[in-house]
Amino acid sequence: MNSSNSYTKYPQGEITSTREQGRLRTYLKHGYWYLLSLVAMLITGLVYIWITEPIYQIQASLLVKDEPATSLQTTTEGTHADDPNTVIDNELEILKSNSLLKKVIDTLGLNVRYFRDTPFGKREVYEDSPLRLILQNPTANIYRADLHIGIVSPTFIQLNDRIYPANRSISTPFGQLQVLVKEPVDYANEPLTIQVMPDLEAIDYYQRRLTIEPSSEESTVLLLTAEDAVPARGEALLNQMIASYHSAATEDKSRMLAESLCFIQTRLKVVAGEITVMERAVEQYKTSHRVADVSAKARLLLNSVQSNDAQLSQIAIQRSTLRDVEQYVRHKQTGLEPVPATLEFSDPTLIALIGKVRELELQRDRLAGISAESNPIVQSLDRQIAFAKSSIAKTAAILRTSLTNEQNQLRLANRQYDGQIGLLPEKDQKLTNNVRQCAIKNSLHTYLLQKQEEVALSYAALTSASHVIDAATRSPEPIKPVKALVLLAFGLVGLVVPTAVISVARLFNKRIAERGQIGEATAAPVxxxxxxxxxxxxxxxxxxxxxxxxxxxxxxxxxxxxxxxxxxxxxxxxxxxxxxxxxxxxxxxxxxxxxxxxxxxxxxxxxxxxxxxxxxxxxxxxxxxxxxxxxxxxxxxxxxxxxxxxxxxxxxxxxxxxxxxxxxxxxxxxxxxxxxxxxxxxxxxxxxxxxxxxxxxxxxxxxxxxxxxxxxxxxxxxxxxxxxxxxxxxxxxxxxxxxxxxxxxxxWSGDPRDNGQTTGYEKSSAMRSHPVY
Known part of the structure; x- marks a missing residue:
């Protein structure tokens, strides 16, 4: 046994030194409450993760092709016609447009949502839905009600409390509808709850779940991201958006090519009719005058004249088309209608400028439908179109002068050939003239056939200005709820709740709780x-x-x-x-x-x-x-x-x-x-x-x-x-x-007594704390 003078070492004197330390000890004193609260909130977090519907991320990538600029366009100050950022901004506006999203929603029927009852509440289904609701002529009350549809048999369905035939147009209190039942029919399925969204609400619903942005600042690759609890629907949404985007772009280009093709085919019919008339005239002349063919000398002259006349015909077509181009530029300096056909021109600069105007007009036409005239992008396109048309007018003037000079030289050569033909015998002269006119029509017909083939090839090779890099694919794991963040949040709540309770209790506690309060209120030493x-x-x-x-x-x-x-x-x-x-x-x-x-x-x-x-x-x-x-x-x-x-x-x-x-x-x-x-x-x-x-x-x-x-x-x-x-x-x-x-x-770890052998507080019912005296 230790002597009475042998003391176990215990903390003595002033233990607490600051109010913060005392406050910390007040919280630590209730450590078991923190532990209970933390465990309870973590369990609650796990239950929350278990019952919360998981959200998946679906992503697709799209490459927007950037066509090279012409030499005249690259010298345009301030237009930035081919700036990749401008191209990306334009395509972003189109992809985010309400019109494109509405077209996607209508195509896939996404304004109709199907729900199935589960132990965790209503969960949405898409591909797993055993039926599909078609809105033929709905009434306004369909947007404010939940439809409960169940499959009664392969040929009948139950809508709310009434039986209707399946796969047929039916008249209901919600308007004219049609319910298509998928095969094979599963009668064990519980009735589905169906909600129909108005167009504006559906567009807003899916826009809030869509994100479209460039993959980097300098890249022309767009990343399309959707968040959806039904991954199959998200994939269908993105894929259909890309398909509708491609379709809209190619439809505009195909319409232009179709206009050019229609113009050429119309001209071919006219020229073919004129050739027939001319050939009959030649045959009649030969028969009536008993002339087998032109003489050898006349044929030599005729070959030269035919080549000259073919060139004059081509120049005449180009001058005619050039007049249309000049009239278009003169009267519609900022017009949005397509420019005339350009396949007759051989000048690459003019063709490139007209093609660029065509592209700019298409972009403006598409943007004008989804944004106001004051949109900076629309105004930028207007400036680019105006400058391009000004360049077309200058280039067209130069080309007209060149064509006029070339036409005058060919006409001078023709007058010389006409003089030589006038020296031929009378029969050879008339036959040569008839054959000459027929040859002119044949050469024009051949030229038009060549242009028709060129347009047909362009039409067949028509592609969109964008390319799908990756089709829509979903993330392998849900992105929401994030288990770690949820557990962290619930864990923090588990720590904050007891802290808040203790703090509130301390706030309303009007008695001394810690040493620091004494030091703040009085100068008397402790x-x-x-x-x-x-x-x-x-x-x-x-x-x-x-x-x-x-x-x-x-x-x-x-x-x-x-x-x-x-x-x-x-x-x-x-x-x-x-x-x-x-x-x-x-x-x-x-x-x-x-x-x-x-x-x-x-x-x-x-x-x-x-x-x-x-x-x-x-x-x-x-x-x-x-x-x-x-x-x-x-x-x-x-x-x-x-x-x-x-x-x-x-x-x-x-x-x-x-x-x-x-x-x-x-x-x-x-x-x-x-x-x-x-x-x-x-x-x-x-x-x-x-x-x-x-x-x-x-x-x-x-x-x-x-x-x-x-x-x-x-x-x-x-x-x-x-x-x-x-x-x-x-x-x-x-x-x-x-x-x-x-x-x-x-x-204080306990109440150690004799020789340090007793630890912990005594728990007898007779015990009291000393301050009662």
Missing amino acids: MGEIAYIQYKWPLIVDGQKRSVAAEQIRALRTNLQLLRKNPADSQVLLLTSSLSGEGKSFLALNLAASMALVGRSTVLVDLDLRRPRLHAMMHALNFQGSSSYLAGEANLINVIQQVPGFEHLNLISGGPVLSNPSELLSGPRLGELIAELRLRFDHVVIDSPPVGLVTDAQLIGPFADVTLYTVRQGVTPLRYLKLIDSLYQENRFPKLNIVFNSVQDTY
């Missing part, structure tokens, strides 16, 4: 802290018990020695508090016992004449005490009692409760009592009444050397800290120091 402890007997400092609180009281005893002016003089110690129940009597008893244990003669004086308690705590007699001495009814010898088990500890109980305690404490006998005790004892420990209730303690204060003001955690109201500060600032009590009592802290 000499020490006494840990919360449960016990059977209030005297915890008896030379045997080794609790943390007992060691802290011993530390407090040591600190008191530092306040003595002369170690040889006796010391009068006054203990008071704000209210009853803060533990001043408990502290006075154990502090006096700790002083007696070190061999110093100590007397414990109960001057709480209104509610004396020390005699009850010590199981001592109370027939005579402080009140008897102050009233002059007893002397000092009569009121001093020896405390059993303590050689150097004496007690003066409170005595009988009299009706005039304040008058007794104001009389001369109090000074005589303290003076006589100073002569006989090394330490005089006085237990006085609470300051916040009566003024008795202030009457005793002038006779003390040191004052210990007891405040208790969770008991002392915060408002009394101002009183303590006032008493300290006004020096109402000598050397006033605060003792923070009954501190509950996770730092």
Whole structure:
């Protein structure tokens, strides 16, 4: 066994140093609530993940081809006709347009949604739906109601409460509808709940789930992303969007080529008819004049003339088309109609410019349907179209001059050939002229056939200006809910809830909860802290018990020695508090016992004449005490009692409760009592009444050397800290120091006793915490 002088090391003195540390310990003290809340919220998070409908991400990628600019276009300042960003912006506007999305919704029937009941609520189905609702002529009330449709047989369905034939047009309270039943029919399926969305609502619903953006700043690849709880529907949506986008682009181009082809075919019919007429005229002439064929000399001239005439015919067609182009540019400087056909021209610059105008007009036409005229992209296209038409006009003027010069030279050559033909015999002249006219029509017919083949090849090779890189594919795992984030969020809630509850409780708590509150409210020093402890007997400092609180009281005893002016003089110690129940009597008893244990003669004086308690705590007699001495009814010898088990500890109980305690404490006998005790004892420990209730303690204060003001955690109201500060600032009590009592802290690991063998608090029903005294 360890000797009585062998002490286990415990934390002593001032444990808490800041308000933040005290606040942290307040939260940590309720660690089990944090654990329960965290576990409960994590379980709730798992249930949430389990019942929440998963959302998948569907993505497709589309390459927008960027055609190279012509030499004239690349010199255009500020137009940026072929800027990849401009091309991407234009295509983004088209892909995001309401018209394109409405076309997709109508094609796939996405404005009709099908739901099936599950243990987790209604879940939407798409490909798994056993039926499909076709809206033929719906009424307005179909958008405000849920339709419940079940399959009764292969030929009948039940709509709400009525039976209708399947796969046929039916008249219902919701308008003219048709319900198509898929094969094979599964009658075990529960009825589906069907919701029909209006067009604007459907467009808004799917637009909010769509994202279209470039893959990078410099790239012309567009990423189309959809989020949907039904991945098959998301894939169908993106694929159909791309198909409709391609279809819209190729339809515009095919319409232009069709116009050119129609023009050529019309001209071919006219020329073919003229050839027939000319050939008959030649045959009739040969028959009537009995001429087999032109002479060899005439044939030589005819071959030369035919080549010349073919060139003149081509120039005439080009000049005619050029007039149409010039008229188009002159009268519609910012027009949006397609330009005339350009296959007759051989000038690559003019063909490129006209083709560019055609592309710009198509883009503007498509954008004008989905945005206002004030849209910066539309205005940019208008400027580009105007500049391109201005370039066409200049190029057309140059080409017309060139064609005119070439035509004049060919006509001059023809006049020379005509003169040579005039020298032929009369029959050869007429036959040569007829054959010549027929050859001109044949060469023109051959030219038109060639152009027809070119247009047909262009029509067959028609492709969109975009290319699908990746078709729509869904993510292998749902993107929502994100399990880690959900669990993290619920875990944070699990930590925040108890923190909020504790904080609210602290907010409305008007009592001292931590050491930092004392330091903020008063300048009075805190000499020490006494840990919360449960016990059977209030005297915890008896030379045997080794609790943390007992060691802290011993530390407090040591600190008191530092306040003595002369170690040889006796010391009068006054203990008071704000209210009853803060533990001043408990502290006075154990502090006096700790002083007696070190061999110093100590007397414990109960001057709480209104509610004396020390005699009850010590199981001592109370027939005579402080009140008897102050009233002059007893002397000092009569009121001093020896405390059993303590050689150097004496007690003066409170005595009988009299009706005039304040008058007794104001009389001369109090000074005589303290003076006589100073002569006989090394330490005089006085237990006085609470300051916040009566003024008795202030009457005793002038006779003390040191004052210990007891405040208790969770008991002392915060408002009394101002009183303590006032008493300290006004020096109402000598050397006033605060003792923070009954501190509950996770730092205190238990109540170790004899030789450190007992740990943990005693749990007997008879136990009480010390501050009840």
